[in-house]
Amino acid sequence: MNRATFPHRFLPWLLVLPQLLISLVFFYWPALQAMWQSTLKEDPFGLSSKFVGLENFRKVLSDPAYLNSIKVTAFFSVVTAFLSMSIALLLAVQAEKVLRGKAFYRTLMIWPYAVAPAIAGMLWLFMFNPSFGTLAWPLRQMGIDWDPLLNSGQAMGLVIAAASWKQISYNFLFFVAGLQAIPKSLIEAAAIDGAGSARRFWTIVFPLLAPTTFFLLVVNSVYALFDTFGIIHAVTGGGPGKATETLVYKVYNDGYNNFLLGSSAAQSVILMAIVITLTAFQFKYVERKVHYG
Amino acid sequence: MNNLNMLAASLAALTLSGMAAQAQTDISWWHAMTGANSEVVEKIASDFNASQSDYKINPVFKGTYPETLNAGIAAFRAGQAPDIIQVFDVGTGVMMGAEGAVMPVADVLTNAGMTFDKSAYLPGIVAYYSKPDGTMLSFPYNSSSPITYYNKDIFEKAGLDPNTPPETWDDVWSMAKTIKESGAAPCGYTSTWLTWIHLENFAAWNDVPYATQGNGLEPGATPELEINAPIFVNHFQQIADLAKDGTFKYGGRTSEAKQIFLAGECGIFTESSGGLGDIVKSGMNYGIGQLPYDTDGNGPQNTIPGGASLWVMGGKSDETYKGVAAFFDYLSQPDVQEYLHQTSGYLPVTMAAYEATKESGFYDENPGRETPITQMMGKEPTENSKGVRLPNLPQIRDIENEEFEKMLSGDQTAQQALDNAVERGNAAIKEAMGQ
Numbered sequence: 001m002n003r004a005t006f007p008h009r010f011l012p013w014l015l016v017l018p019q020l021l022i023s024l025v026f027f028y029w030p031a032l033q034a035m036w037q038s039t040l041k042e043d044p045f046g047l048s049s050k051f052v053g054l055e056n057f058r059k060v061l062s063d064p065a066y067l068n069s070i071k072v073t074a075f076f077s078v079v080t081a082f083l084s085m086s087i088a089l090l091l092a093v094q095a096e097k098v099l100r101g102k103a104f105y106r107t108l109m110i111w112p113y114a115v116a117p118a119i120a121g122m123l124w125l126f127m128f129n130p131s132f133g134t135l136a137w138p139l140r141q142m143g144i145d146w147d148p149l150l151n152s153g154q155a156m157g158l159v160i161a162a163a164s165w166k167q168i169s170y171n172f173l174f175f176v177a178g179l180q181a182i183p184k185s186l187i188e189a190a191a192i193d194g195a196g197s198a199r200r201f202w203t204i205v206f207p208l209l210a211p212t213t214f215f216l217l218v219v220n221s222v223y224a225l226f227d228t229f230g231i232i233h234a235v236t237g238g239g240p241g242k243a244t245e246t247l248v249y250k251v252y253n254d255g256y257n258n259f260l261l262g263s264s265a266a267q268s269v270i271l272m273a274i275v276i277t278l279t280a281f282q283f284k285y286v287e288r289k290v291h292y293g
Numbered sequence: 294m295n296n297l298n299m300l301a302a303s304l305a306a307l308t309l310s311g312m313a314a315q316a317q318t319d320i321s322w323w324h325a326m327t328g329a330n331s332e333v334v335e336k337i338a339s340d341f342n343a344s345q346s347d348y349k350i351n352p353v354f355k356g357t358y359p360e361t362l363n364a365g366i367a368a369f370r371a372g373q374a375p376d377i378i379q380v381f382d383v384g385t386g387v388m389m390g391a392e393g394a395v396m397p398v399a400d401v402l403t404n405a406g407m408t409f410d411k412s413a414y415l416p417g418i419v420a421y422y423s424k425p426d427g428t429m430l431s432f433p434y435n436s437s438s439p440i441t442y443y444n445k446d447i448f449e450k451a452g453l454d455p456n457t458p459p460e461t462w463d464d465v466w467s468m469a470k471t472i473k474e475s476g477a478a479p480c481g482y483t484s485t486w487l488t489w490i491h492l493e494n495f496a497a498w499n500d501v502p503y504a505t506q507g508n509g510l511e512p513g514a515t516p517e518l519e520i521n522a523p524i525f526v527n528h529f530q531q532i533a534d535l536a537k538d539g540t541f542k543y544g545g546r547t548s549e550a551k552q553i554f555l556a557g558e559c560g561i562f563t564e565s566s567g568g569l570g571d572i573v574k575s576g577m578n579y580g581i582g583q584l585p586y587d588t589d590g591n592g593p594q595n596t597i598p599g600g601a602s603l604w605v606m607g608g609k610s611d612e613t614y615k616g617v618a619a620f621f622d623y624l625s626q627p628d629v630q631e632y633l634h635q636t637s638g639y640l641p642v643t644m645a646a647y648e649a650t651k652e653s654g655f656y657d658e659n660p661g662r663e664t665p666i667t668q669m670m671g672k673e674p675t676e677n678s679k680g681v682r683l684p685n686l687p688q689i690r691d692i693e694n695e696e697f698e699k700m701l702s703g704d705q706t707a708q709q710a711l712d713n714a715v716e717r718g719n720a721a722i723k724e725a726m727g728q
Contacts, residue, residue: 041727045391046370131544131553149543150536150702239546240698256363258688259387260724 031272037265044259056266065242066250066267073246076160077224084164085216088171089209093201095172096179106176113169117227121234124162148236152243155236159244162235163228171216178212179205218282225275247271320616321375322352325361325601329570330435333637341623348616357547358601359687362387365606369394374606376613377620379434381601382489383686385422386509388604389430390684396605396614398621399429404611405618413625413643417669421598421680425512431602432621435639437567438596438665439490441465441582444478447560448580451477458582465561465585466531472560473540480542480559482535483550487697488690489599490563490584492520495528497597497678498668499590509682515726516683518718520693521711524589529700529707536701543701546694565599566665569638581661583668596668597680600639640666685725692717 038056042049060066095105115123127135130147139146148155182205190200229248232238238245238253245253251271255264326334331354338350355361358381365378380388388395402409411419411429418433445455451472459465469481484490496503502519509516535541542559544550554562555575563584572579586592605617623629630646633639635655641647647666650656656663672678683689693714700710 043390044366044387045394047391047393131542131556131558147543149545150698152702237546239695240702241695241704253691257359257691258685258721259366260688 034265034268034272037261038269040262040265042261044261052262056262057270060263060266060270065245068242069245069247069250072156072242072244073225073248076156076163076228076244076246077221079160080163080167080224080228081217081220083160084167085171085213085220087164088168089175089213091168092172092175092179093205095176106172109172110169112166113173115166117166117230118234120162120166121231124158124165124231125235128158148240150240152240155240155244159228159232159235162231163224166231167220167223171220174212174216175209178209182208214282218279221278221282222275225271247274317346318348318612318616320348320350320377320613320620322350322377322379322603323355323361323365323375324352324379325355325358325381326379326435327354329574330567330637330639333570333633337624337629337633340629341620344623345619348619350616350620358384369606374608376609376617377603377605379601380431380604382421382599383690385431385602386682386684386686389424389682394607395430396607396609397424397428397430398432398603398605401605401614402618402621405615407618407622413645415640415642415644415647415666415670417595417674418598418640418642420674422602425510431604432624433598433600433642434603434624435567435600435633435637436598436602436642437565437600437639438598438669439486439494439563439584440566440661440664440668441584442554442562442564442568442572443580443582444554444557444560444562445578445580447472447478447557451475451560455580458580459561459585460582462528462531462585462587466535469535469540469561473538478558478560479539480553481540482561482563483542483544483553483559484563485544485548485550485565485568486599487546488693489565491528491532492525492693493681494584494596494599495525495587496520497674497680498584498594499524499587499592500594500675500677501525501590502677503681504683507676508680509684510679514682515722517722518689518715521708521715524587526707526711527589528587529697529711533700533703533707537703543698546690566638566640567600569662570636581664583664593668593671594678595670595672595674596665597678598640598669635662638662638665640669683722683725685721688721688725689718692721 039051039053040049041052041055091109095102095109098105112120125133127133128139128146128148130136130149136146145151146154148158186204186208187200190204195203225246226248228246229252232244232246232249233252236244238249247267248271251264251267254260254267322334322338324331324334334352338352342349353375355364358379361378362380362384365375365380368374374394399409409429411427414429414433415436418436419429422431422433423429441458443458448455451468452475453468453471459468465482472478472481493503496508501522501524502508504516504518504520506514506516532541536543542550542553544553548564548568550559550562551564551568551571553559554564555572555577557577583593584596603621605614609617625643627643627646627649630641630643631650631653634641634646634650641650651663696705696710696714696717699705700707705713
């Protein structure tokens with residue numbers, strides 16, 4: 001860093017202070033509190049509490065429902081990240097080819113990002129609720145036994161669709177920016193050499209998009225793991241059975257509905273560890289293979 | 294509205310009547326009522342506020358029943374608890390376990406110099422919200438009982454008698470099949486709250502145990518569930534079989550199925566008597582019957598109260614408690630209770646209100662509206678029908694619902710579902726009791 005940029009040594013600190021304070025109050029403090037709470041056994045009102053050490057962790061990790069939730073989360077996150085990124089890439093590439101009204105199409109594509117997760121969930125629920133859903137009726141007319149209230153596969157499909165749909169805009173935006181940064185001369189040169197459009201895409205465009213793709217992979221994983229709570233809460237509530245109960249949803253359900261505060265805190269500490277590991281791993285190993293041009 | 298004008302007006306009001314404004318004590322009331330029932334809350338509060346000038350009740354909607362309870366608990370932990378909070382029936386065990394956090398309603402009333410006469414209240418309801426020693430802990434604001442609703446138009450179309458509701462569960466199954474087969478409606482039967490209606494009330498109504506140790510009502514009990522007895526298994530296997538071809542339609546874990554019935558998709562519907570307001574509003578040609586019973590059981594016995602009660606939080610000022618007492622006193626008045634009962638379908642909580650409604654001829658004009666009361670009051674409760682009290686009933690219901698959903702999707706039989714529910718439920722009860 002170039003120190004000369006700042007006339008005073010405290011100025012940089014002052015400038016980052018608001019962000020530091022926000023992080024301390026809204027991230028570090030609750031995180032520490034969760035770690036402390038994960039070692040306690042408490043009643044809902046906090047009238048009595050007992051230190052139990054790592055007992056909560058032992059119970060959580062030996063709970064079959066928790067192991068089920070890990071599987072559900074892994075499936076949900078991988079499919080959601082893959083779908084939202086691949087569809088966004090396809091749309092971005094197609095939008096680049098549009099000659100007239102490019103800006104108009106792009107604006108339309110970005111719209112869904114402004115929708116809050118809970119609203120997005122409600123939107124999909126209104127379309128696909130088995131009793132009042134607008135699209136549930138035509139589905140049944142086509143002979144599909146549509147009932148995500150009981151069919152766990154359909155329920156999972158529905159939350160994945162809603163979660164991916166909402167994230168496509170964000171990914172689209174970054175892929176469009178990434179595509180614009182690729183020099184046209186490279187693609188034209190390849191075209192003159194006789195490379196077809198598929199070959200041009202996979203050998204030139206796709207590798208050059210790697211930094212964007214890598215960045216989005218991190219963002220999308222975190223999104224699928226954490227930010228989809230609102231969608232799941234609105235659409236399935238974790239059901240049917242425990243078919244769509246992701247790790248984050250389970251933290252909420254055990255803490256809020258079942259009043260198992262110690263267990264809920266232990267789960268959020270585990271979740272925190274998972275995210276830290278995931279991010280560290282991605283940066284350490286995946287980033288090496290990324291070509292930053 | 295013009296904000297400046299408002300500001301000027303309130304400033305003027307402040308300076309002119311500063312004394313009067315200070316004298317009024319604000320009392321917060323967190324509730325979970327929606328639709329027709331939230332209008333009742335608003336009206337009762339504003340009528341009370343208009344009836345006197347010392348206290349002002351401020352009703353605040355806090356979401357669903359579980360959300361309201363959670364909001365209250367979180368607020369208590371942060372030292373910001375409301376004065377009055379509406380807690381649903383299954384949260385009763387949770388509230389009872391929090392002795393330092395709440396103020397028994399009986400104490401609130403006697404401290405305020407009111408004579409608290411327990412015999413004025415409907416006995417079954419008061420008993421449910423009292424400690425084993427008889428101290429009334431919470432005020433039974435909205436008590437309900439599950440009843441049968443049916444769509445008379447669909448009954449006629451299916452060739453069934455629109456004036457004969459099903460009496461037993463076997464009647465429900467066969468009528469539902471007739472409705473489905475005749476094409477009168479796409480589904481025969483649906484129900485809200487499978488856990489409350491088909492387990493807790495099913496057990497009480499048929500006089501069979503839901504759990505050991507008096508369904509958990511014995512002091513310090515660690516009960517074990519008994520819901521995998523043959524009578525429950527047979528009942529749920531019937532539902533599972535009917536679900537296969539859509540004769541029974543599942544709506545969700547709480548009251549979602551009401552939408553299915555209101556949309557005219559199903560002919561028969563079991564739901565809380567408190568759901569009546571919305572059914573009346575919809576303009577449907579409906580009929581009411583008592584909750585069906587199982588011919589293999591020992592019933593019909595009596596149903597147990599559902600709905601919710603009002604809890605008073607601890608650590609408030611004497612002035613606040615006086616206001617709460619005044620409000621509860623107002624709530625107990627026969628005309629307020631009559632209004633609540635007749636508009637919302639919830640039960641009146643005092644004998645006087647019940648008698649007054651009877652005398653007014655309301656039940657003659659609205660046959661079926663007395664059903665939830667006679668159902669609950671008809672017989673002296675037995676060991677099996679006093680109520681269900683588990684330290685963590687919301688969690689137990691979640692477990693039961695999860696197993697039902699797996700059963701209804703055909704992944705397991707009723708026997709497996711109920712066995713799993715018992716096994717997982719018992720483990721959760723032990724955990725909650727700290728064992």
